[in-house]
Amino acid sequence: MKTLDNLKEIREESVTNLEMKNVDNAIRVVVGLATCGISAGAKPVLKTLAEEAEKRNMKNVQVVQTGCIGMCTYEPIVEVYVPGKEKVTYIHVDSEKALKIFEEHILNGNVVDEYTIGSDEVKSKESKDEEEHTSLMDVQFYKKQKRVALRNCGIINPENIYEYIATDGYMALGKVLTEMTPDDVIKVMKDAGLRGRGGAGFPTGMKWSFAAPNKADQKYIICNADEGDPGAFMDRSVLEGDPHAVLEAMAIAGYAIGATKGFIYVRAEYPVAVQRLHIAIDQARELGLLGKNIFNSGFDFDIETRLGAGAFVCGEETALMQSIEGKRGMSRIKPPFPANKGLWGKPTVINNVETLANIPQILYHGAEWFKSFGTAKSSGTKVFALGGKITNTGLVEVPMGTTLREVIYDIGGGCPNGKAFKAVQTGGPSGGCLTKDHLDIPIDYENLTAAGSMMGSGGMIVMDEDNCMVDIARFFLEFTVDESCGKCTPCRVGTKRMLGILEKITQGNGTMEDLEELETLATSVKDGSLCGLGQTAPNPVLSTLKYFKDEYIAHIVDKKCPAKHCKPLLTYEINKDKCTGCTLCARKCPVNAIEGTVKNPHVISQELCIKCGNCFSVCRFGAVEKN
Amino acid sequence: MQNEFVEARKSEFEELKQYIDTVRNSQGILMQTLQKAQDIFGYLPLEVQQFISDETNIPLADIYGVVTFYTQFTVEEKGKHKIGVCLGTACYVKGSQEIMDKLSEELNVKVGATTDDKMFTLEATRCLGCCGLAPVMIIDEDVYPKMEAKRVAEILKKYSN
Numbered sequence: 001m002k003t004l005d006n007l008k009e010i011r012e013e014s015v016t017n018l019e020m021k022n023v024d025n026a027i028r029v030v031v032g033l034a035t036c037g038i039s040a041g042a043k044p045v046l047k048t049l050a051e052e053a054e055k056r057n058m059k060n061v062q063v064v065q066t067g068c069i070g071m072c073t074y075e076p077i078v079e080v081y082v083p084g085k086e087k088v089t090y091i092h093v094d095s096e097k098a099l100k101i102f103e104e105h106i107l108n109g110n111v112v113d114e115y116t117i118g119s120d121e122v123k124s125k126e127s128k129d130e131e132e133h134t135s136l137m138d139v140q141f142y143k144k145q146k147r148v149a150l151r152n153c154g155i156i157n158p159e160n161i162y163e164y165i166a167t168d169g170y171m172a173l174g175k176v177l178t179e180m181t182p183d184d185v186i187k188v189m190k191d192a193g194l195r196g197r198g199g200a201g202f203p204t205g206m207k208w209s210f211a212a213p214n215k216a217d218q219k220y221i222i223c224n225a226d227e228g229d230p231g232a233f234m235d236r237s238v239l240e241g242d243p244h245a246v247l248e249a250m251a252i253a254g255y256a257i258g259a260t261k262g263f264i265y266v267r268a269e270y271p272v273a274v275q276r277l278h279i280a281i282d283q284a285r286e287l288g289l290l291g292k293n294i295f296n297s298g299f300d301f302d303i304e305t306r307l308g309a310g311a312f313v314c315g316e317e318t319a320l321m322q323s324i325e326g327k328r329g330m331s332r333i334k335p336p337f338p339a340n341k342g343l344w345g346k347p348t349v350i351n352n353v354e355t356l357a358n359i360p361q362i363l364y365h366g367a368e369w370f371k372s373f374g375t376a377k378s379s380g381t382k383v384f385a386l387g388g389k390i391t392n393t394g395l396v397e398v399p400m401g402t403t404l405r406e407v408i409y410d411i412g413g414g415c416p417n418g419k420a421f422k423a424v425q426t427g428g429p430s431g432g433c434l435t436k437d438h439l440d441i442p443i444d445y446e447n448l449t450a451a452g453s454m455m456g457s458g459g460m461i462v463m464d465e466d467n468c469m470v471d472i473a474r475f476f477l478e479f480t481v482d483e484s485c486g487k488c489t490p491c492r493v494g495t496k497r498m499l500g501i502l503e504k505i506t507q508g509n510g511t512m513e514d515l516e517e518l519e520t521l522a523t524s525v526k527d528g529s530l531c532g533l534g535q536t537a538p539n540p541v542l543s544t545l546k547y548f549k550d551e552y553i554a555h556i557v558d559k560k561c562p563a564k565h566c567k568p569l570l571t572y573e574i575n576k577d578k579c580t581g582c583t584l585c586a587r588k589c590p591v592n593a594i595e596g597t598v599k600n601p602h603v604i605s606q607e608l609c610i611k612c613g614n615c616f617s618v619c620r621f622g623a624v625e626k627n
Numbered sequence: 628m629q630n631e632f633v634e635a636r637k638s639e640f641e642e643l644k645q646y647i648d649t650v651r652n653s654q655g656i657l658m659q660t661l662q663k664a665q666d667i668f669g670y671l672p673l674e675v676q677q678f679i680s681d682e683t684n685i686p687l688a689d690i691y692g693v694v695t696f697y698t699q700f701t702v703e704e705k706g707k708h709k710i711g712v713c714l715g716t717a718c719y720v721k722g723s724q725e726i727m728d729k730l731s732e733e734l735n736v737k738v739g740a741t742t743d744d745k746m747f748t749l750e751a752t753r754c755l756g757c758c759g760l761a762p763v764m765i766i767d768e769d770v771y772p773k774m775e776a777k778r779v780a781e782i783l784k785k786y787s788n
Contacts, residue, residue: 036757039770072759230715233756268662268699269755306655307662309697310753326657327689328696344654387717387758394759425716459758461716475719485696 001288002296004174007165010287014166018156019083025060027106028081029053031093032154034068034240035233035272040075041094048098049078053106061106067241069154071141071394074117079154080105089117141392144411146373148381149197149234149357150397153241158276161283164244170289172363173248176255177297182212185256191367193379194359198224198315198352199430199456200532201378201445204359207349210339211257214347219259221250222343222350224320225266225273228312229428230479232459234383235353237395239266239273242357243280247290247303249356252363254301257349262303265320268310277305312429312483316531317350319485330485331531352457354383374400378444388425388461391416398443405439408462419464422563423548427456429476429483430536432543433469452543454536468565469548470555474502476540484533491534494525498541507568510556518545564626567611571627574615576601578623585615585624632674639667640678647682657685657693661700670701698753706741706748708786710734711765712774715754722776723762727751729776730764733783746787 001007020026031037031046046065053061069077074091078101081087088111090101097115104110113119117139147153156163164170176185189205196202211219223246227235239246250262266274281303284290292300306324313319314329321343323329342348358380362370371379378400384407387393391413398407404424408414415421423433432453434441441447445455463472477499486492498521501514522538529535545552554560561569574585574594581599586592593609596602604615604624616624633640646663650656660683664675671694680687694700712718712727727749731738734747741748757763760772766786771778 035755036759039757039760039763039772072757075759227756228753230719230754231717231758233754233758236756269753306658309658309662310699311697312753323658324655326655326685326693328692385717385758387761388720393717393761428716459716461720463720467720472720475716 004171004178004295007170007174007295010162011165011168011171014162018163018166020060020062023060026062026083027060028062028064029106030064030066030079030081030155030157032067032069032075032077032079033065034153034237035270036068036072037075037077038272042076044095045076045078045093045098048095049102052099052102064157065159066155067153067158068150068237068395070150070237070396071117071392073391073393090115091117140413141394141396141411144402144406145397146381146399147397148361148370148373149238149245149354149383150241150395151361152245153237153395156242158241158243159279161244161280161287161289164242168364169244169360170248172360173251173289174295176252176363177295177299182256182258185252185363186212188363188367189256189359192362192370193367193377194355194362194370195378195445196352197354197358197382197457199229199427199454201455204351204355207339207351208253208256210337211259211347211349214340216347218261218344218346219254219257220343220346220348221253221257221259221262222317222320222324222348223250223262223264223266223356224315224317224350224352225264225270226308226315226320227267227270227353227457228315228483229430229457229459231387231425231428231461232385232457234385234395234458236270236273237383238353238357239270240276243273243276244284245357245360246277246353247280247284249351249359250303251290251294251301252359253349253351253356255299257347259347259349260300260302262301263324263343264303264305265314265324266305266307268307274305274307281305311485312479313485313531313533316533319531320350321348328485330487331533333530354458375442375444377446382443382455382458384458384460386412386460386462389415389419389464389467390462400444401442403440403442404434407443407460408439412462415462415464419466421462422465422467423463423469423472425453425461425463425472425540426459427454427536427539428459429479430454430532430539431456431459432539433463433472433547434543435547452546453539466563466565468506468561468563469544469551470502470561471506471563471565473541473544474499474506477502477537480533480537484537488529488531488534490525490528491537494521494528495534495537497521498525498538502541505552505555506561506566508555508559508566510552512553512556514556515545515549515552560627570611571606572604572609572611572613572616573625573627574602574604575623575625578621580621580623582620584618584620588614588618590614630674632672633678636668642667643675643678644682647679651683656683657690658697661690661694665700670704672702672704703741704745706745708746708767709748709750711750711752711755713753713755713757713761713763713765714751715758715761717754717758718762721761723764723774725776726762726764726774726779729779730783733779747783 050063076093078090078093104112194204311329314323316331319329319331338348374380383397425433481495484491579601586594593605676690764771764774
C-alpha cells in the first residue's frame with residue numbers, strides 16, 4: 001500500500017465483500033465472540049452455523065465472528081443480515097437454537113420469532129409502541145446511544161483487516177500522512193477537545209503538544225490497556241471488537257509527536273484481546289500500514305504488545321512505564337512528565353484505549369463533527385460499563401451530558417426484581433457512590449467530580465437496597481490495600497488502617513470516634529500519596545460517609561445493618577405464627593442452635609447461632625426472619 | 628547450581644533458554660521472560676529465577692522483587708485445577724463472596740491456597756471483564772457465568788478425577 005488511492009481501491013473491494021454485493025441471496029450471520037460471548041457459550045454456536053453452511057456448500061452465506069455486541073445479558077447473540085431487510089437479533093442462542101435458526105431463517109427465510117430479542121422481557125417492558133422488534137438497534141437500549149469508540153464493535157470481524165478498511169479504516173491515517181503536518185494533527189485534536197477516557201480527563205491534544213517539540217533520538221507512544229478498574233470492560237471490548245482502530249490511532253499519534261515505536265500494555269487477564277491484537281498487528285504490517293515508510297510518507301511506525309501481570313497500580317502512567325521496563329510497577333514523582341521523560345527516559349505519550357479509538361474518527365470527520373456530541377467542556381461520547389443490580393448489563397456509549405437517570409433507567413432498565421435503587425458507583429476504586437438525588441446530573445468530568453465521585457474509566461455499578469454501603473466502602477478499601485504498591489507510607493499504611501476501622505464497624509464494634517478518625521486518615525492518604533491510586537483511594541469512603549452516614553451510624557449505634565448484609569449484625573428468628581414445626585431447619589443447623597419438637601414452633605438460640613443462614617434458606621414457609 | 632529440580636526439568640530449562648535467546652538483545656525483557664517461564668514451569672521457584680538471572684545478568688534480587696510484586700507470578704506450585712472467583716465490583720455486589728465461601732468450605736482450603744491432594748487451588752481473581760455475566764467463577768479455562776453457591780458442589784465433582 002503506497003498511496004491513499006491504493007487504500008481507497010481496497011476499501012471499494014472490501015465494501016463489496018462485506019456487503020456481499022456480488023452475491024445473489026446474500027446472508028451474513030455474525031456471532032458475538034468477545035469474552036462475554038465466549039463465556040456464555042458462543043463458540044459452539046459459531047461452529048454449528050459455520051458447519052451447516054459448509055455442509056451445504058452455500059456460497060451466499062457468510063458466517064463470521066464479531067466483537068462485543070454490547071448487551072451482555074443476552075449473550076450468546078447471533079445477528080442475521082439480509083440486504084434490504086431489517087437486521088434480526090437472536091439472543092441466548094445455543095447450538096440447538098442455532099440449528100433451528102439456520103433451518104428456518106437462513107434456509108427458508110422465516111424469522112424464528114421466539115428466539116429474537118423482541119421475544120424477551122425487553123419487549124414486555126418497552127413495547128409501548130406495540131411494535132414487534134426483532135433488531136437490537138430498535139430496542140430502548142440502543143436508541144439513546146451514539147457509537148463512536150464502539151462503532152465497529154459487534155459489526156465487523158475484528159480478525160479481518162479488510163472489514164475494518166471497508167468501514168473507512170486507515171483512511172484517517174492515510175489522510176494524516178499524505179495531507180497534514182504533525183502540527184495540523186495536533187491542532188485538530190486540540191480543537192476537538194477530546195479528553196482522556198482513562199479517567200483523569202486530560203486533553204489529548206494538549207498532551208501531544210507537550211511531547212512534540214521535545215528533541216530526542218527516540219520517542220514512544222504507549223497504549224494503556226491495563227484496564228484494572230473492576231467493573232469496567234470497554235477497553236477490552238474495543239480491543240476485542242475493533243483492534244485496528246487502536247493501531248491506526250497509535251500511528252497517528254506517533255506521526256503527531258515524532259515517535260516511531262509504540263507499545264500496547266495490556267492486562268494478561270484479557271487473553272482474547274491479546275490474541276486479536278497480535279493478529280491485527282501482523283495484518284497491518286503485511287499491508288504496509290505499520291512498518292517502514294507508511295503511505296510513502298517517510299514515516300516509520302511499529303507496535304509491540306507488553307503483558308501486565310496483575311497489578312492495578314500499573315494503570316498509572318509512571319508505574320506502567322516501570323513495568324514495561326521490566327521493573328516493579330511503582331509510580332514516581334511528576335514532573336518530569338512522561339511527555340518529557342517517559343519510557344527509558346525518552347519523551348512518551350500514553351493514551352488509553354477508548355481515547356485512542358476516538359482518534360481516527362476525529363481525524364477523518366474533523367473536530368467540528370466530534371464537538372457536535374457532548375457538552376462544551378466534555379466533547380464527544382463516553383462508554384460506560386453498566387453492571388451490578390441493573391436489568392440490562394452491558395456496554396453503552398452515550399454523548400457526554402446524558403443524565404445518570406437516562407443511562408440507568410432508560411437504557412439500563414433500572415434495578416431488577418422490583419428492588420429499590422440505592423446508589424450508583426462510578427470511577428471504580430477511585431470514585432464514589434452517588435445517590436438518587438444525583439440521577440439528573442448530566443454526566444461529564446466536572447459534574448461527577450463536583451458530586452464527590454469521578455468519571456474514571458467508565459465503570460458504573462448499580463446498587464440496590466440489599467447492598468450495604470459500609471460494606472461497599474470496605475470492599476474498595478480491601479482492593480486498594482491489596483493494590484497499593486507500597487511506596488508512599490500514607491497509602492500503604494493509611495489505607496490499611498482505614499480498612500481496619502471499616503472492618504470493625506461492619507462487625508459491629510465501631511464507635512462514633514472511628515468516623516472522625518476515618519475522615520482524618522482519608523485526608524492524610526489523599527495529601528500524602530504520589531499517584532492517583534493513593535490520592536483517590538479514600539473516595540469510596542468519603543462519598544459513602546457523605547451520602548450514607550445514617551448507615552454508618554446504624555452499624556455503630558444501633559448495631560444493625562439496614563441492608564441486612566453484614567453478618568455479625570444480623571439475627572435470625574423464627575416467626576411462631578408461620579413455623580409449622582417441620583424440623584427441617586433444626587436438622588440443617590450445623591451447630592444445633594434450633595430447638596423444638598415436631599409440629600410445634602421452633603426457637604433459635606441466639607447464643608449458639610453462628611448466623612450461617614442455613615435455616616433461612618431451607619425454610620419453605622418463610623418462617624425464619626432475618627433482622 | 629545443580630539440584631534435583633534442575634536435573635528433573637532439564638528440557639524445560641532448555642526451552643526457557645531458547646526463549647531467552649530470542650529476546651536477549653531487546654530492552655525490558657524481564658516481565659515477558661518471567662511470563663514465559665511461568666508458562667513452562669507453572670510457577671517460579673528460586674531455581675528458575677536463578678537461571679533467568681544467570682542468563683540475563685539481571686540481579687536475582689531484582690527478579691525476586693518483580694516476581695513478588697505482581698499477583699500473577701507465583702513461587703508456589705499450584706493445584707491441578709485452578710479455581711478463580713471474580714471479586715470485582717460487579718461480581719461482588721451480586722454475591723460472589725458467597726460462592727467463594729462455599730468453595731472454601733467444600734474444598735476445605737483458604738483463598739489463595741492449594742488442597743492437600745494438589746487437585747485444586749482456590750484464588751480470588753481480579754475483574755475478568757465479563758461483568759455482564761456476574762457473578763463469574765472460572766475453573767481452568769471453563770467460565771461459569773451467573774454462578775450460584777448451590778451449584779458449587781455439583782460442578783466440583785466434574786473436576787475431581
